[in-house]
Amino acid sequence: MTAAPATIEANAGAKGDAVGSILSVQGLAVAYRRGGRALDVVNGVSFDVRPGEIFGLVGESGSGKSTVIRSLIQLLPANADIGGGTVSFAGRDLLRLREREMRQVRGRDIGMVFQDPLNSLNPVMTVGAQIGETLRGAEGPGQSRRERILAAMRLVHIPDPERLYGAYPHELSGGLRQRVAIAIALVASPKLLLADEPTTALDVTIQDQILKLLMELSGRLGMSVILVTHDLGVVAQTCQRVAVLYAGRIVESGPVERVFAKPAHPYTAGLLQSIPRGPASEGRLKGIGGTPPSLDSIPAGCPFHPRCAFAIEACRTGRPPLAMHEANHLTACLRHGELPDLAHV
Amino acid sequence: MSDATTPDATMSDAKTSSRPGPIIELDGVVKAYRLSRPLGAMLAFQPRPMLQAVSEVSLAIETGETFGLVGESGCGKSTLGRLIVGLGAPDRGRITFRDQDIYLGSRRELRALRRQIQMVFQDPYASLNPRMTIGQAIAEPLRVHGVVPAGEVTAEVDRLLAQVGLSAGYAQRYPFELSGGQRQRVAIARALSVRPAVLVADEAVSGLDVSIQAQVLNLLVELRDRLGLTMVFISHDLGVVEYLSTRIAVMYLGRILELGPASAVFRRAGHPYTQALIRAIPAPDPARKTMREAVSGDLPSPVNPPSGCVFRTRCPKAQDICATMPPRVTLGQGHWAACHFANASGP
Numbered sequence: 265m266t267a268a269p270a271t272i273e274a275n276a277g278a279k280g281d282a283v284g285s286i287l288s289v290q291g292l293a294v295a296y297r298r299g300g301r302a303l304d305v306v307n308g309v310s311f312d313v314r315p316g317e318i319f320g321l322v323g324e325s326g327s328g329k330s331t332v333i334r335s336l337i338q339l340l341p342a343n344a345d346i347g348g349g350t351v352s353f354a355g356r357d358l359l360r361l362r363e364r365e366m367r368q369v370r371g372r373d374i375g376m377v378f379q380d381p382l383n384s385l386n387p388v389m390t391v392g393a394q395i396g397e398t399l400r401g402a403e404g405p406g407q408s409r410r411e412r413i414l415a416a417m418r419l420v421h422i423p424d425p426e427r428l429y430g431a432y433p434h435e436l437s438g439g440l441r442q443r444v445a446i447a448i449a450l451v452a453s454p455k456l457l458l459a460d461e462p463t464t465a466l467d468v469t470i471q472d473q474i475l476k477l478l479m480e481l482s483g484r485l486g487m488s489v490i491l492v493t494h495d496l497g498v499v500a501q502t503c504q505r506v507a508v509l510y511a512g513r514i515v516e517s518g519p520v521e522r523v524f525a526k527p528a529h530p531y532t533a534g535l536l537q538s539i540p541r542g543p544a545s546e547g548r549l550k551g552i553g554g555t556p557p558s559l560d561s562i563p564a565g566c567p568f569h570p571r572c573a574f575a576i577e578a579c580r581t582g583r584p585p586l587a588m589h590e591a592n593h594l595t596a597c598l599r600h601g602e603l604p605d606l607a608h609v
Numbered sequence: 610m611s612d613a614t615t616p617d618a619t620m621s622d623a624k625t626s627s628r629p630g631p632i633i634e635l636d637g638v639v640k641a642y643r644l645s646r647p648l649g650a651m652l653a654f655q656p657r658p659m660l661q662a663v664s665e666v667s668l669a670i671e672t673g674e675t676f677g678l679v680g681e682s683g684c685g686k687s688t689l690g691r692l693i694v695g696l697g698a699p700d701r702g703r704i705t706f707r708d709q710d711i712y713l714g715s716r717r718e719l720r721a722l723r724r725q726i727q728m729v730f731q732d733p734y735a736s737l738n739p740r741m742t743i744g745q746a747i748a749e750p751l752r753v754h755g756v757v758p759a760g761e762v763t764a765e766v767d768r769l770l771a772q773v774g775l776s777a778g779y780a781q782r783y784p785f786e787l788s789g790g791q792r793q794r795v796a797i798a799r800a801l802s803v804r805p806a807v808l809v810a811d812e813a814v815s816g817l818d819v820s821i822q823a824q825v826l827n828l829l830v831e832l833r834d835r836l837g838l839t840m841v842f843i844s845h846d847l848g849v850v851e852y853l854s855t856r857i858a859v860m861y862l863g864r865i866l867e868l869g870p871a872s873a874v875f876r877r878a879g880h881p882y883t884q885a886l887i888r889a890i891p892a893p894d895p896a897r898k899t900m901r902e903a904v905s906g907d908l909p910s911p912v913n914p915p916s917g918c919v920f921r922t923r924c925p926k927a928q929d930i931c932a933t934m935p936p937r938v939t940l941g942q943g944h945w946a947a948c949h950f951a952n953a954s955g956p
Contacts, residue, residue: 324818324819324820324821325818437907437908439907440907467681467682467845467908468681468845468847468886468889468890469681469885469886469889469904470907471889471891472888472889472891472904473905475891494818494819495891496819496893497890497891497892497893498891499893500891500892500893500894500895501891501892501895501898501899502891520895521895521896524893524894524895524896525895525896534820535819535820536893537823538819538820538822538823539819539823539848539893540823540826540848540849540851540852541848541893542851542852543851543852543853543854543871543872544826544827544830544852544853548827548830549823549826549827549852550823551820551823551824551827552820552823552824553824555788555790555791555821556818556820
């Protein structure tokens with residue numbers, strides 16, 4: 265297949281406050297205090313999210329993907345410090361908001377869905393009451409409160425909403441609970457939804473239903489979604505653009521079609537070559553050698569260099585910047601211009 | 610095209626004497642658990658509800674093959690795996706290893722027999738004693754079963770570690786010092802220490818990151834081929850099951866709905882549930898949009914499963930007849946699906 269011509273867009277690159285972005289993250293740095301030391305969990309992360317798009321944030325455990333998404337709305341553990349950066353949203357820097365101001369943003373402007381709906385739902389509150397909590401102070405004219413709650417339940421295709429309005433979370437299946445969690449996130453019509461591994465705890469047939477729902481809602485409501493996941497399949501099927509995180513840094517970002525067809529960072533290529541796509545008798549997985557670094561010993565230079573087949577001396581010392589590879593396609597690999605076709609190595 | 614020859618192809622790679630024929634057979638195996646009931650039900654002397662985790666499962670695992678057992682949570686695949694290694698007797702039916710019932714015999718006989726069937730679990734952190742070094746953990750079964758003379762235990766531990774790609778230095782470490790992938794390697798080394806004929810792996814790579822998962826999958830392929838192991842590979846992940854397995858059984862609510870050579874099940878799935886499962890896998894390829902109309906609804910209560918075909922409440926093809934027990938429809942050599950409307954149309 266010949267590659268489609270790269271689309272040139274006005275806001276290419278990682279420049280801040282790009283026109284046409286709903287959220288712009290610049291140079292985000294987060295450290296965890298642990299045993300008297302500061303561990304860099306997120307280091308210089310920058311990306312933009314466009315209106316109506318599903319933006320994937322993908323990485324393995326410890327890559328910092330959940331920390332990134334939680335720092336956007338200041339939902340970090342007590343031992344985390346935001347060391348720098350800006351998060352521009354609706355003309356404000358979210359990192360500088362006080363807790364009282366942040367509470368206005370959370371839920372109303374930015375909705376959130378997490379991995380385990382059983383932990384994020386209140387076990388002693390009915391479904392209807394929990395969905396209604398987000399509406400407090402945000403009730404619009406016209407529709408009654410109950411009507412808005414029922415409308416949110418219908419929006420996420422909860423069957424028989426009149427009956428389940430009074431149900432408790434433990435009475436629902438895992439898939440239904442996640443639908444309730446999404447209804448809570450959406451009832452106040454946010455412009456942006458943060459979804460942190462929303463389908464990881466679900467069976468594959470239920471995951472399929474929830475992902476379709478997120479795609480439908482994003483399209484229908486024109487809502488942007490940041491989808492954090494470890495699953496490249498989920499990214500390929502749902503996202504328009506993706507950023508790949510490794511050891512707290514973005515190592516590659518771009519349109520999903522480009523990144524999957526022509527990965528420009530050896531780590532992305534290694535991830536893609538770790539996914540089984542047929543029997544072992546037809547070809548062994550290439551995978552990636554070694555293990556990801558632990559937070560207290562992130563290698564100097566490119567953090568991926570000890571596991572990289574293409575590493576040269578410069579990779580051990582210089583920290584590669586996230587640089588333009590092709591239009592809209594960025595990579596933090598010093599050698600990106602001289603690498604072979606990584607998808608077929 | 611005949612898919613039935615694929616198991617033989619892998620068996621010829623095996624070094625050890627693979628006796629032809631089944632190594633493990635299950636015949637009408639049933640396992641139910643009694644659930645607790647609410648206080649009100651208890652006071653009313655209502656019987657405790659029963660959950661039938663495994664219903665009437667009969668199958669034969671061939672020597673040297675890798676038998677994949679796939680299904681979603683609650684389908685009974687882990688219960689079946691535990692029954693095969695001798696953890697918890699079936700309520701009905703029998704399980705044999707080389708024609709010997711693994712639940713009948715003297716303690717001594719059973720111990721010798723069960724040494725032949727070892728298991729690797731999902732979470733190696735939970736299955737390794739945190740206060741034992743890796744070396745002690747691997748040496749323990751060597752001593753208990755007298756696999757090697759006492760003077761050779763240390764050397765054998767080093768050999769087993771090397772076999773799973775870990776240096777001898779790991780013998781002095783504790784489980785908490787290891788990564789998830791390294792711990793799973795240790796669990797595999799420990800399972801293989803008693804030189805079993807069969808390895809049952811229950812979600813053995815499910816907790817691992819994809820790059821580490823690929824390493825462990827390749828290790829399993831390599832060990833299987835080198836040692837001529839028969840494997841039962843249990844997973845919810847169809848991709849990894851396809852990667853390893855020669856044959857696959859698809860489970861749902863305690864029953865096997867489809868069974869056949871891996872390639873046939875993937876390319877010509879006959880049961881609507883298998884077709885839905887395959888459609889629901891998000892393909893890691895944006896140019897190939899999958900995830901179209903997999904299946905609607907939720908899993909019914911396993912305490913009160915539907916009569917007849919257990920999948921009928923979610924099945925797009927369901928008709929009145931599905932309330933009666935579906936027949937096993939043969940779809941090809943060694944390939945069947947339990948469905949009134951089974952056909953070989955792809956997913």
